Amino acid sequence: MTVPDDIRFMKILLNNGSKIPALGFGTLIPDPTETKKAVKAALEVGFRQFDCAERYRNEKEVGEAMKEALREGKIKREELFVGTKLWNNNHRPERVKPAFEASLKKLQLDYVDLYLIHTPFAFKPGEEQDPRDENGKVIYDEGVTLSDTWRALENLVDQGRCKAIGLSDTGLEKVEEIFESARIKPAVVHVESHPYLPQWDLLDFCKKKGIVLQAFAPLGHGIEPKLMEDPVITTISKRLKKTPAQVLLAWALQRGTAPITTSKNPTRIKENFDVSALPEDAMKEIREGIKTQYRYNPVTETGIPGFIPKGK
Ligand SMILES: NC(=O)c1ccc[n+]([C@@H]2O[C@H](COP(=O)([O-])OP(=O)(O)OC[C@H]3O[C@@H](n4cnc5c(N)ncnc54)[C@H](OP(=O)(O)O)[C@@H]3O)[C@@H](O)[C@H]2O)c1
Numbered sequence: 001m002t003v004p005d006d007i008r009f010m011k012i013l014l015n016n017g018s019k020i021p022a023l024g025f026g027t028l029i030p031d032p033t034e035t036k037k038a039v040k041a042a043l044e045v046g047f048r049q050f051d052c053a054e055r056y057r058n059e060k061e062v063g064e065a066m067k068e069a070l071r072e073g074k075i076k077r078e079e080l081f082v083g084t085k086l087w088n089n090n091h092r093p094e095r096v097k098p099a100f101e102a103s104l105k106k107l108q109l110d111y112v113d114l115y116l117i118h119t120p121f122a123f124k125p126g127e128e129q130d131p132r133d134e135n136g137k138v139i140y141d142e143g144v145t146l147s148d149t150w151r152a153l154e155n156l157v158d159q160g161r162c163k164a165i166g167l168s169d170t171g172l173e174k175v176e177e178i179f180e181s182a183r184i185k186p187a188v189v190h191v192e193s194h195p196y197l198p199q200w201d202l203l204d205f206c207k208k209k210g211i212v213l214q215a216f217a218p219l220g221h222g223i224e225p226k227l228m229e230d231p232v233i234t235t236i237s238k239r240l241k242k243t244p245a246q247v248l249l250a251w252a253l254q255r256g257t258a259p260i261t262t263s264k265n266p267t268r269i270k271e272n273f274d275v276s277a278l279p280e281d282a283m284k285e286i287r288e289g290i291k292t293q294y295r296y297n298p299v300t301e302t303g304i305p306g307f308i309p310k311g312k
Pocket of ligand 1: 246260265
């Protein structure tokens, strides 16, 4: 692929004909006040792609921040790419549209650019996002399949208020399964991905099928084992006079994924948008020199969110 010099403004074509700004800002920020401030700061420095979710319980604050920027005339709606996600307790087809409408209302938007099924795990239908039995075990819903839920998302696209649909926290097998059976093919697959979990097979499949791989936790979520302190990354960062975060985000963009990063800190938010291309040798050093393999978020095994604090 050809990599433009100004990779922070790079856009990737989706299978519905629209384009997604590749460098995205995630809104998994537990405190609502901090969420609003962070989204405003992200808009200010230039982020145009936002990843939201009903499970983050802050779509209202994200919506307020976007509304203020739109009202001030700084940004037009069509310049923004906003995605949100359906949570596990809403997988039953009859629950999909109400959940979608509730997200739109909180985000104060007429449409979203992307709607994802947050995880392939269906939980007991109802208002409880984290339904548990008397032993504290999650109550799953065996009465609905991922294909049933997918068909309900296809109907949302038909109704015009959701431009593209996709999957999240799914492995290659499930992506293939839905891809084969879908009337409207997934436009995006949203998974954890970084040099400790590059997911090359999934990325190859996505590229062949025209699906964009959105990569969450591109900086390793800032937790142990610290990806930003990996010697391969810090060596490149010193040599190129970029921060480790900028090296990791450039790597993610140049390999053709759409990374979604998050920060509550205005200086880091600015730093994370100030990304420029890496030379080919640095790309190669990261791919071949890093041997650590690590998944930070166990959500793919159970559907229980790994990064959302208990009680949220
Ligand atoms: N589908 C899913 O299941 C799922 C799961 C997880 C995440 N996501 C999405 O992906 C987004 C990003 O995930 P993530 O939070 O793991 O991303 P990340 O960007 O890998 O990690 C964010 C962490 O790194 C720190 N950080 C950010 N920029 C930094 C910098 N320049 N230097 C040093 N530290 C920095 C942040 O702390 P400060 O805030 O203190 O800067 C924060 O603790 C989420 O917001 C969410 O939208 C989706």
